[in-house]
Amino acid sequence: LVQTVLYRQVVGKRRLLLHRKAGESLESLFQGKTEGIAGKLAHHFHEGRVKDPAYRYARIAADSARRVYAHWEAEEFFKIALENSPGEEESADLEERLGDVYDAVGYYKQGIASYEASLEKSRAGDVRSLRLRRKIVVLERKAGLAPAPELLGRVRTLLEEAADHPEERCHLLQETSSLPDAVGVVEAVQEAVAIARTCDNPLLLVDAFERLSFVLIFNAQPKDAFPYLEQALGIVEAIGDPGRSALYHFLTAMAHTRLGRYKDALREFHRMMELSERIGDPRKIGAAYTNLGCLYLRLREFEQAEEMLQRARSIHERRDRSNLVQSLLNLAELSRRSGNLELAIERYQLLLQHAQEFEYWTSEAVAHAGLGMCLLEAGRVDEARECAWRSISVIADREDWFEDREFVEILFARLGVIEGSIEEATQRLTKAAQVLASFDAYSWSLVELERVRVLRRIDPAGAHEVLTNVITATADMQLALDDEIRELEASLPSLSSARPEQPA
Numbered sequence: 001l002v003q004t005v006l007y008r009q010v011v012g013k014r015r016l017l018l019h020r021k022a023g024e025s026l027e028s029l030f031q032g033k034t035e036g037i038a039g040k041l042a043h044h045f046h047e048g049r050v051k052d053p054a055y056r057y058a059r060i061a062a063d064s065a066r067r068v069y070a071h072w073e074a075e076e077f078f079k080i081a082l083e084n085s086p087g088e089e090e091s092a093d094l095e096e097r098l099g100d101v102y103d104a105v106g107y108y109k110q111g112i113a114s115y116e117a118s119l120e121k122s123r124a125g126d127v128r129s130l131r132l133r134r135k136i137v138v139l140e141r142k143a144g145l146a147p148a149p150e151l152l153g154r155v156r157t158l159l160e161e162a163a164d165h166p167e168e169r170c171h172l173l174q175e176t177s178s179l180p181d182a183v184g185v186v187e188a189v190q191e192a193v194a195i196a197r198t199c200d201n202p203l204l205l206v207d208a209f210e211r212l213s214f215v216l217i218f219n220a221q222p223k224d225a226f227p228y229l230e231q232a233l234g235i236v237e238a239i240g241d242p243g244r245s246a247l248y249h250f251l252t253a254m255a256h257t258r259l260g261r262y263k264d265a266l267r268e269f270h271r272m273m274e275l276s277e278r279i280g281d282p283r284k285i286g287a288a289y290t291n292l293g294c295l296y297l298r299l300r301e302f303e304q305a306e307e308m309l310q311r312a313r314s315i316h317e318r319r320d321r322s323n324l325v326q327s328l329l330n331l332a333e334l335s336r337r338s339g340n341l342e343l344a345i346e347r348y349q350l351l352l353q354h355a356q357e358f359e360y361w362t363s364e365a366v367a368h369a370g371l372g373m374c375l376l377e378a379g380r381v382d383e384a385r386e387c388a389w390r391s392i393s394v395i396a397d398r399e400d401w402f403e404d405r406e407f408v409e410i411l412f413a414r415l416g417v418i419e420g421s422i423e424e425a426t427q428r429l430t431k432a433a434q435v436l437a438s439f440d441a442y443s444w445s446l447v448e449l450e451r452v453r454v455l456r457r458i459d460p461a462g463a464h465e466v467l468t469n470v471i472t473a474t475a476d477m478q479l480a481l482d483d484e485i486r487e488l489e490a491s492l493p494s495l496s497s498a499r500p501e502q503p504a
Contacts, residue, residue, distance in 0.1 A: 019048035027053075035060055039077065046080045055084035062097070069243070069279035071105045092121035096132060103135070106282040106319030108143035112136055127165050134158055134172055141178060142283075144321035147359035152179045170195040170204060174211040180360050189215045193228075206232045206244055213251045218403060220439040222258035225251065246275035246284050253291065260441035260474070262295060269295070283323075286315035290327045297330055298442055300483075302338050309334065325354050325363040329370070329404065336374050344374045362402045365394040369407035376414055388412055401435045406443045410450050417454055425454050445470055445481055452488050464492055 010018060023044035030037055038060040045054035062077035078098040085091040095118035102111030119132045137154050140146045155175050162169040173192035177185040189212045196208040209232035213225035229252055236244045253268030269292050276284035293308030309331045316324040328351040335344035348371040355363035372387030391408050409432040416425035429451040436444035448470045455463035467488055474481060 016048050019044045020050055023048055023050065023053065035064065038064060039073070042077055042080050046084060051084040052086070055081050055086060055090070058084065059094075066101065069104075069281075071101050071280065074101050088121045092118045092128065094118075095121065096128070096135075099135065099139075103139060103142075104281065106142075106315075108139045108145070108319075111139050112143075112145075115139070127168060130158060130161055130165060130168050131171075134168065134175065138175060141175075142320055142322050144324070144354075144358050148180045149359055152176070152182055155179065166195050167199055167201065167204060170199070170208060174208060177211060177215050180362055185215050186212075186219055202235050202239065203241070203244070206235050206241075209235075210244070210247055210251060213255070217251065217254050217258055220401070220435070222255040225255050229255070242275050242279050243281060243284075246272045246279070246281065249275065250284065250287060250291075257291070257295065257442075258440050262299065266292070266295060282315055282319045286312050286320055286323060286327075289315065290323065290330065293327070293334075294330050297334050297337070300337075302334060305330070305334050321354075322358065325351060325358070325360060328354060329363070329366065332367075332370055332374075336370070336377070341374050341378050345371060345378075348374060361394050362404075365391045365402075366404045366407050368394065369411045372411045373407065373414070376411070381415075381418060384411070385415055388415055401439065404443075406432055406436060406447050410447065413450060413454060417457075422454060422458055426451060426458075429454065441473070445474055449481065449484050449488065452492075456488075456491060460492065463488075467492065 007015075023041055026037055026041055026044065027034060034041060034057070038057045042054055042058035042061050045051075045057060048054075058077045058081035062074045062081060065071070065074035065077060075098065078094055078101065082091060082094045082098070085094060095114045099111045099114035099118065102108070102114060115132050115136050119129060119136075122128045122132065134155075137151055137158070141148070141151050155172055159169065159172045159176075162172055170192045173188045173195070176182045176188050182188070189208065193205075193208040193212050196205040199205070209228045213228045213232070216222065216225040216228070229248060232244070233248050236248060249268045249272035253265045253272065256262070256265035256268060269288055272284065273288040273292075276288060289308045289312035293305045293312060296302075296305035296308060309327050312327040313324065313331065316327055328347060332344050332347035332351055335341070335347055348367055352364060352367035352371065355361075355367050368387045368391035372384040372391065375381075375387060376384035388408075388411050391411070395405075395408070409428055413425040413429050416422065416428070429447055433444055433447045433451060436447055448466055452463045452467045452470070455466060467485070470481075471485060474485075
């Protein structure tokens, strides 16, 4: 308090000179070892209006802060460096670095503004200009500021320009896998890995390995992701990068989730959460909450699921709107499965609004289907049928399976049963189950149990066989399907002896 009061009484030229003396004294005392006090030196020389050392030390302090994930300190020192920058080239570099800080903390609009300021100072056609335009697209995607098809078109344009810039092409190939409507994403990321192997940049290779793992997990090949994840982890541990370690745990958890290994997945998500909170990364914290909520939903631990998903929703609304649709979908399903159809309908309608805003056609199709299932359970069959056809009109002639498409297939199957088209409903569910067999163990189980409900009307023996397969396949998995399985067993009493002994 005394220091603060005295400082405020020192004004004008005297304060300026004292700051200069303080900076010069510290430089003299710490000759050759100034990195540890770079922040103090930057502050004193900035307040003393000595531009060159203020700029130099502020850059050192900002880089040091970024290395330890002290993002707000980095922002402060980058701004000091900008005020004392010696020229346009240096300012362009600092604006880009400041944009990277805003990206890390989820302040996407500020990040875009910094990248655009850097772009104005950069030469058209050089690699920095290309990199900055790519970073602007990435932040617009994360913030949901532009429709996905428009962003994909811009990425493709940048890919054409990046033919002579391998590292940029590698980043852009990875970015295509983050956008709906992109085709050949596995091949694109495999090309990115091949490029990264030729570049002298281990972190670029880590990013490519982790991106390929992500694509494999969400394209029905989760087991194939583990070798790439292990290679990425080896590099990350050698470097010591907790941010990328958190991503490793996230992707490993997702692979375990797909395979039905829920205890393993919970362990990995909690490890990811610990690392993400330690470094203060809101995107990874939001992703951890979303997926923990989804797991608790599958395990029918509804109270914990609601808490996790509401936390995720809050983060995504403020920091990462492109991921908002996933937390909204899980919240809507939570309400439906817990029997609160009124709230489920409200949440599905909100999901639909956001999916249409972002032009995420897959989420729009799922939102229509989920809303239809809620309406069907509420006895509003005509409205449910309308939702089903809206969903299928969004999908149009797209044949590829996508995340959560089973919602559409189950809705049509239920409507088919009501309309007497039982064989058609069975065929639809059989086809969906064949796809999901390698896609997601839980979703496969849900579709197969739905098929049992349909088959027991026309083919009890076939229903017995399908249910036996589900029980056998889920015996070693921590799935929350017991209630549904037991209900179906009760309707097919001859199967009561088929259930294998459950593991402890």
